[in-house]
Amino acid sequence: MSTTTTAPPSVPPVGDARRSAFRQFLDRSDQLGIGVALVLLVVLMAIIAPYFWSVNNLLEVMRQVSAIAILAAGGTFVILTAGIDLSVGSALGVTAMVAIVLSSADAPAIVSIVGALAAGAVIGAINGVFISRFALPAFIVTLAALTFLRGFVYVGTGGTTLIPDSIGYGWIGQDSILGVPYAVVIMLVVYVVGWFVLNRTVFGRQVMAIGGNAEAARLSGIPVRRVIFLVYVISGLTAGVAGLIVASRLESAVPDLGTGYELNAIAAIVLGGTSLAGGRGSLVGTFIGAIFIAVITNGMTLLNVQSFYQQIIMGFVILLAVLIDRLRRGTAGD
Amino acid sequence: MAIENSPRPVVRLRGIVKRFAGVTVVNGVDLDLFAGQVHVLAGENGAGKSTLMKVLAGIHKPDAGTIEIDGEQRSFDVRTAKVAGIALVHQELLIAPNLSVADNLAMGREYRTGLGTLNRRRTRERAREQLARVGATFPETERAEHLSTGQQQLVEIARSIADNPKVLIFDEPSAALSAREVANLFRIVEEQRAAGTAIVYITHRMDEIEKLADVVTVLRDGKFVETLPIAEASPEAIVTRMVGRPIEALFSENRPPAGEVVLDVSDLGDGENIGPISLEVRAGEVVGMAGLVGSGRTEFARLVFGADEAKTGTVRIDGELLRSTSPMGAMRAGVALVPESRKDQGLVLGESIAQNVVMASFGSVSSAGVIRSRAVKKVTDSERTRMGIKSPRDMKVRQLSGGNQQKVLLSKWLQTNPKVLILDEPTRGVDVGAKADIYAIINAIAAKGVAVLVISSELPELLGLVDRIVVMREGRLVAAFPNVDLTEEAVMQHAFGVPSTQTSSNPILSKKALS
Ligand SMILES: Nc1ncnc2c1ncn2[C@@H]1O[C@H](COP(=O)(O)OP(=O)(O)OP(=O)(O)O)[C@@H](O)[C@H]1O
Ligand SMILES: [Mg+2]
Numbered sequence: 001m002s003t004t005t006t007a008p009p010s011v012p013p014v015g016d017a018r019r020s021a022f023r024q025f026l027d028r029s030d031q032l033g034i035g036v037a038l039v040l041l042v043v044l045m046a047i048i049a050p051y052f053w054s055v056n057n058l059l060e061v062m063r064q065v066s067a068i069a070i071l072a073a074g075g076t077f078v079i080l081t082a083g084i085d086l087s088v089g090s091a092l093g094v095t096a097m098v099a100i101v102l103s104s105a106d107a108p109a110i111v112s113i114v115g116a117l118a119a120g121a122v123i124g125a126i127n128g129v130f131i132s133r134f135a136l137p138a139f140i141v142t143l144a145a146l147t148f149l150r151g152f153v154y155v156g157t158g159g160t161t162l163i164p165d166s167i168g169y170g171w172i173g174q175d176s177i178l179g180v181p182y183a184v185v186i187m188l189v190v191y192v193v194g195w196f197v198l199n200r201t202v203f204g205r206q207v208m209a210i211g212g213n214a215e216a217a218r219l220s221g222i223p224v225r226r227v228i229f230l231v232y233v234i235s236g237l238t239a240g241v242a243g244l245i246v247a248s249r250l251e252s253a254v255p256d257l258g259t260g261y262e263l264n265a266i267a268a269i270v271l272g273g274t275s276l277a278g279g280r281g282s283l284v285g286t287f288i289g290a291i292f293i294a295v296i297t298n299g300m301t302l303l304n305v306q307s308f309y310q311q312i313i314m315g316f317v318i319l320l321a322v323l324i325d326r327l328r329r330g331t332a333g334d
Numbered sequence: 335m336a337i338e339n340s341p342r343p344v345v346r347l348r349g350i351v352k353r354f355a356g357v358t359v360v361n362g363v364d365l366d367l368f369a370g371q372v373h374v375l376a377g378e379n380g381a382g383k384s385t386l387m388k389v390l391a392g393i394h395k396p397d398a399g400t401i402e403i404d405g406e407q408r409s410f411d412v413r414t415a416k417v418a419g420i421a422l423v424h425q426e427l428l429i430a431p432n433l434s435v436a437d438n439l440a441m442g443r444e445y446r447t448g449l450g451t452l453n454r455r456r457t458r459e460r461a462r463e464q465l466a467r468v469g470a471t472f473p474e475t476e477r478a479e480h481l482s483t484g485q486q487q488l489v490e491i492a493r494s495i496a497d498n499p500k501v502l503i504f505d506e507p508s509a510a511l512s513a514r515e516v517a518n519l520f521r522i523v524e525e526q527r528a529a530g531t532a533i534v535y536i537t538h539r540m541d542e543i544e545k546l547a548d549v550v551t552v553l554r555d556g557k558f559v560e561t562l563p564i565a566e567a568s569p570e571a572i573v574t575r576m577v578g579r580p581i582e583a584l585f586s587e588n589r590p591p592a593g594e595v596v597l598d599v600s601d602l603g604d605g606e607n608i609g610p611i612s613l614e615v616r617a618g619e620v621v622g623m624a625g626l627v628g629s630g631r632t633e634f635a636r637l638v639f640g641a642d643e644a645k646t647g648t649v650r651i652d653g654e655l656l657r658s659t660s661p662m663g664a665m666r667a668g669v670a671l672v673p674e675s676r677k678d679q680g681l682v683l684g685e686s687i688a689q690n691v692v693m694a695s696f697g698s699v700s701s702a703g704v705i706r707s708r709a710v711k712k713v714t715d716s717e718r719t720r721m722g723i724k725s726p727r728d729m730k731v732r733q734l735s736g737g738n739q740q741k742v743l744l745s746k747w748l749q750t751n752p753k754v755l756i757l758d759e760p761t762r763g764v765d766v767g768a769k770a771d772i773y774a775i776i777n778a779i780a781a782k783g784v785a786v787l788v789i790s791s792e793l794p795e796l797l798g799l800v801d802r803i804v805v806m807r808e809g810r811l812v813a814a815f816p817n818v819d820l821t822e823e824a825v826m827q828h829a830f831g832v833p834s835t836q837t838s839s840n841p842i843l844s845k846k847a848l849s
Contacts, residue, residue, distance in 0.1 A: 202451075205444055208432060208433055212430030212432035220441040221412050
């Protein structure tokens with residue numbers, strides 16, 4: 001009795017390389033739908049509002065979205081592990097408040113900058129400890145953080161607008177280098193670094209593995225808790241960066257700074273094709289999603305749409321974009 | 335007990351005890367594993383085979399007992415067990431579907447460049463080598479979710495043998511594999527044995543035991559029963575030790591003759607790979623559907639059940655046309671489908687046995703939409719008795735052994751009181767005793783006038799159980815026979831599509847599951 005079973009001719013080979021190349025293309029084109037939508041939107045805007053297509057306006061669009069886009073970069077890491085960080089808007093408020101409070105006390109610029117970033121990291125670490133060590137649901141932990149961090153902003157600003165005599169880092173939010181606002185440069189750097197970490201480092205693979213199958217990751221010896229802790233720290237850090245940009249632009253801190261930003265950031269992430277169930281998505285997609293939101297906002301302003309109506313339209317556009325993406329992938333055979 | 339001339343076992347387990355929430359699951363088991371030996375672990379569902387091996391692999395901490403590796407006493411977590419050379423191919427596959435094959439292979443032992451970043455070239459090269467070693471032909475860049483179960487398992491095996499482990503544990507590896515994939519698996523096992531690896535192989539299939547085993551250890555209710563050299567391990571001897579009594583008949587005969595046509599499928603197809611297929615099943619009839627893995631049997635069942643949309647053809651139940659293509663419509667008409675993938679499609683793993691049992695039949699345990707917990711308890715307990723599930727009602731299904739999960743799944747669908755019952759691989763991963771139970775249940779259901787369609791890759795099972803066999807190949811029905819004097823060879827020829835002049839006797843499929 002031998003084990004050799006002659007392969008019957010009628011059965012297809014185990015791996016069909018040709019078909020899989022096409023599939024791989026589909027897999028990598030998670031952001032394709034939103035990318036195409038963005039291009040169409042830009043063309044449309046350029047036609048109906050010619051000023052849109054000017055270098056100045058385009059740079060302004062990018063500058064306006066920089067804070068949200070940076071929040072969304074950190075948030076992408078979190079969502080890829082199947083987590084969520086609802087606290088980033090309030091965290092942005094806290095970090096901006098810390099920078100301004102330090103400036104009010106005449107601290108040098110570098111102290112304000114480091115202070116804001118450190119505050120962001122600490123906030124992320126607190127979220128991370130509760131979620132990874134104590135295994136509390138991320139939704140609940142960060143919802144609680146959203147609330148108590150906002151309270152801190154009120155306490156720190158005394159409930160009013162806090163305006164220091166001068167800040168040494170106003171250039172971050174206001175100046176440009178070679179015509180490009182620093183805020184935009186910082187945003188691009190965040191994305192390049194983020195992309196590298198996600199796609200080229202062991203940590204990045206671990207994030208994707210946990211999002212794909214946490215049990216498999218654990219049994220493969222991946223330090224699941226540490227990785228989850230770290231993605232929240234990253235999210236907190238990006239909130240710190242975004243907070244600095246906002247603080248340096250306003251040169252002041254108001255109590256409701258950053259309110260609702262977390263939802264815009266999540267919208268950008270989801271528009272970019274990242275799955276809330278974890279494991280699927282990319283920073284490129286998130287970036288496109290953020291720009292998409294910015295272009296629509298800008299377009300509506302150029303077309304003099306009232307801000308109340310802007311909100312309504314924005315909500316439906318998000319729904320529509322996600323729906324189109326869903327249909328596209330449905331027909332692509334997923 | 336050590337039936338080997340080899341001086342010292344690679345692994346020596348002594349008095350291993352493992353309890354979950356006070357329940358003793360492994361109760362003082364001793365086990366010696368020797369280099370170059372295939373050691374089969376046999377035992378009923380829930381006997382503690384997987385748990386014992388998870389203790390050895392560092393996944394569970396034992397509550398008592400010692401683990402010696404090469405004469406040295408060790409205590410383990412997942413990482414150190416790996417370093418010590420213990421690799422486990424899990425019963426439930428551990429694949430991240432969103433990652434490429436290469437990334438799955440590198441999971442937990444990523445290759446770094448000098449700068450500490452991911453070494454992608456090395457990762458892919460290694461992946462190619464590892465895939466070649468297990469005879470895989472798919473590319474390392476393929477996303478894992480696009481692989482068949484068998485291919486995913488090859489990935490897992492490749493990952494396990496990558497570091498040339500001292501001890502390699504296979505936990506029911508063949509349960510979801512096609513005949514050819516099983517042959518490939520056996521080749522890998524033989525190679526590893528020849529290379530001097532100590533192998534543990536858990537299986538419920540007697541033909542595999544006969545083929546691979548050097549020694550067989552039987553566990554029952556978490557206790558060590560006996561270790562037998564293969565020469566003394568006849569199927570009867572093993573079964574008797576597993577169950578604690580001999581099993582007389584796996585299949586029972588007497589069923590009343592079939593009645594009217596209940597399930598009437600005509601020209602059903604998905605417009606692409608499946609169909610058109612026509613098939614009738616009568617009340618009280620049990621029809622078996624044979625075919626290779628991937629021949630479209632599951633897809634056909636899903637079309638009948640409305641889980642996927644049919645592009646052509648009709649389904650009639652009791653002559654009544656099934657208009658809506660949705661599982662809900664099919665269930666209303668009295669169709670039940672017990673899916674093959676209990677983990678993905680069948681059960682809510684985080685819920686209790688009771689919740690799962692009533693999940694498809696809330697109507698019968700609720701009043702005005704409010705669930706009556708007394709009724710749930712009653713139903714669940716009667717199912718536990720009928721199925722022989724010993725685990726408590728409130729236990730999470732995730733914590734059940736594979737075979738008990740299968741029984742819960744079956745219960746869930748029987749609760750809907752179907753007219754047509756479609757079972758997709760109903761005994762996958764189920765022990766002999768439970769198999770006999772499930773066959774008896776199928777018989778009883780049919781005797782009550784239900785039309786039953788059984789999809790199975792185990793021919794002996796079909797030949798023992800059904801009235802009629804239909805064979806699928808490449809999405810079509812290619813043959814139908816009454817189950818009279820039918821041989822496995824005859825069925826296999828149609829499944830493979832090999833002309834009948836050539837004998838296509840398949841060594842894996844042609845052996846009796848239980849002689
Ligand atoms: N994590 C857990 N928590 C609680 N009970 C568990 C857990 N894992 C397993 N059990 C219980 O331990 C017993 C033994 O399970 P195990 O999976 O080891 O059985 P097995 O012999 O591998 O069965 P099968 O052949 O069905 O795979 C079962 O009754 C199961 O319900
Ligand atoms: Mg098991």
